[in-house]
Amino acid sequence: MKSTKTFKALGVTKPVLDAIRAQKFDKPTEIQARTIPLILSGRDVIGGSKTGSGKTLAFSCGIIKKVIPHKGVQAVVLVPTRELAEQVGNAIIKFSKFKRMSVVKVYGGVSINPQIEHLRRADVVVATPGRLLDHIDRRTVRLNAVKTLVLDEADLMLDMGFLRDVEKIIRETPKRRQTLLFSATVSDDIYHLEKKHMHNPEKISVEQFVDASKLRQVYIDVLSQEKFSLLVHLLKEERSGLVMVFCNTRRNTDFVAKNLKANNVQCCAIHGGLTQSKRQQILQDFHRGKTYALICTDVAARGLDIQDVSHIYNYDVCKDAKQYIHRIGRTARAGKEGKAITLLSDRDHDNFSKVSRLNRDIEHIEMPEIPSAQIVYRPTGRTPTDRRPGRFMGRRNGSGGGGRGGQRPRILRRQSNAARPRRSNASR
Ligand code: ADP
Ligand code: MG
Numbered sequence: 001m002k003s004t005k006t007f008k009a010l011g012v013t014k015p016v017l018d019a020i021r022a023q024k025f026d027k028p029t030e031i032q033a034r035t036i037p038l039i040l041s042g043r044d045v046i047g048g049s050k051t052g053s054g055k056t057l058a059f060s061c062g063i064i065k066k067v068i069p070h071k072g073v074q075a076v077v078l079v080p081t082r083e084l085a086e087q088v089g090n091a092i093i094k095f096s097k098f099k100r101m102s103v104v105k106v107y108g109g110v111s112i113n114p115q116i117e118h119l120r121r122a123d124v125v126v127a128t129p130g131r132l133l134d135h136i137d138r139r140t141v142r143l144n145a146v147k148t149l150v151l152d153e154a155d156l157m158l159d160m161g162f163l164r165d166v167e168k169i170i171r172e173t174p175k176r177r178q179t180l181l182f183s184a185t186v187s188d189d190i191y192h193l194e195k196k197h198m199h200n201p202e203k204i205s206v207e208q209f210v211d212a213s214k215l216r217q218v219y220i221d222v223l224s225q226e227k228f229s230l231l232v233h234l235l236k237e238e239r240s241g242l243v244m245v246f247c248n249t250r251r252n253t254d255f256v257a258k259n260l261k262a263n264n265v266q267c268c269a270i271h272g273g274l275t276q277s278k279r280q281q282i283l284q285d286f287h288r289g290k291t292y293a294l295i296c297t298d299v300a301a302r303g304l305d306i307q308d309v310s311h312i313y314n315y316d317v318c319k320d321a322k323q324y325i326h327r328i329g330r331t332a333r334a335g336k337e338g339k340a341i342t343l344l345s346d347r348d349h350d351n352f353s354k355v356s357r358l359n360r361d362i363e364h365i366e367m368p369e370i371p372s373a374q375i376v377y378r379p380t381g382r383t384p385t386d387r388r389p390g391r392f393m394g395r396r397n398g399s400g401g402g403g404r405g406g407q408r409p410r411i412l413r414r415q416s417n418a419a420r421p422r423r424s425n426a427s428r
Helices: 014-021 030-040 055-066 082-095 113-119 129-138 153-159 161-173 191-196 224-237 250-262 278-287 321-328 347-358
Strands: 047-048 074-077 103-106 124-127 148-151 178-185 202-205 215-221 241-245 267-270 293-296 307-313 338-344 362-365
Touching: 014 055, 014 082, 030 047, 030 055, 030 202, 030 293, 055 148, 055 178, 055 250, 074 082, 074 129, 074 161, 082 103, 082 124, 082 278, 103 113, 103 129, 113 129, 113 148, 124 129, 129 161, 153 161, 153 178, 153 191, 161 191, 178 191, 178 202, 224 307, 224 338, 250 267, 250 293, 267 278, 278 293, 307 321, 321 338, 321 347
Parallel strands: 047 178, 047 202, 074 124, 074 148, 103 124, 148 178, 215 338, 215 362, 241 293, 241 307, 267 293, 307 338
Antiparallel strands: none
């Protein structure tokens, strides 16, 4: 949702206004309209809003206003993943195009020496906690001039076990500083940080969930052994822009990606097990539309701002209901339409019951008749194909489908109430 106010009326300073004009943003988003005046006045803020609502610009306005070039590191933005360090760092660089200041991105998985060099002149540091602590230990960065500390995607940072690292970093910064905590969901875990490290923060929370009028959420009941075939069918049949397919494990992302390729679906897997340069290359190809489907784990995809994602597939249902919100937040961004499709097999029911308790808008749709897809790669190293390609699981045009075809379409047991789980027979 957009605000009726202008950026200027919110008090945004000239260089940022110029950058906003260059970006062609017409109006602030709601979270921007409500947080920017507080941020510019120096207040501590806890901001919660759906992903894609423009939180980066909100905190960038405050940082850019306060930085005086060459006076040491004056702002630190902590983010949970390397990709976010890149993305958020690049966004701040764009928003500060008309102000002389040096933004340095600091994260692991790449050589530390260029970072050491850049840190000598840094005004703003965007970092993952681990690598920043490394620099603190080596005394290649000092945080005693920090005026603004931003904890971005704070709940993920805590979920990933960074609390102690974050607190160590906080202790390196002056007590008199502004602390801004942003997150797509604001959870109870945040309160610890709030109580201990923030000064009377203003809490701003705008609509938590994605715009239901733009995003259609559905689930399809499917047998585990037919799940992959269903995914192939949907990827080929649904008219779509870019697609993200979420899996719960690295192993599954590899399984899905390798087999999709075998079925002529253009895709790439991304997860934490890849090198940083490989991950960046994959994301870049996806951003540019060179790759149609990105098969990813939650951590790899969290918070990333990728335009034109029209479909989200939950190949595995996430364990945490909040995570579902993050996943579907990858689509229906910036007023565009999107669709989130959950492929629900027996082993997902426990997780799905949690998800559907929080999200009442997920409709059930019937399992379509689908051809069997080829499975050539199995992580367990079993036989290369489970079904011959081309044979239909359901009835094809009512005519049988050759050979042993002619079975009835598989009408799977249907859940009448998504919130009522069946016992899960497999857990990971
Ligand atoms: P969040 O951190 O809330 O998930 P981001 O800060 O990543 O969202 O912003 C999402 C996208 O929206 C970015 O591409 C950003 O450039 C764009 N954006 C930010 N503010 C506006 C605005 N007022 N109008 C249009 N687009 C915006
Ligand atoms: Mg963000």
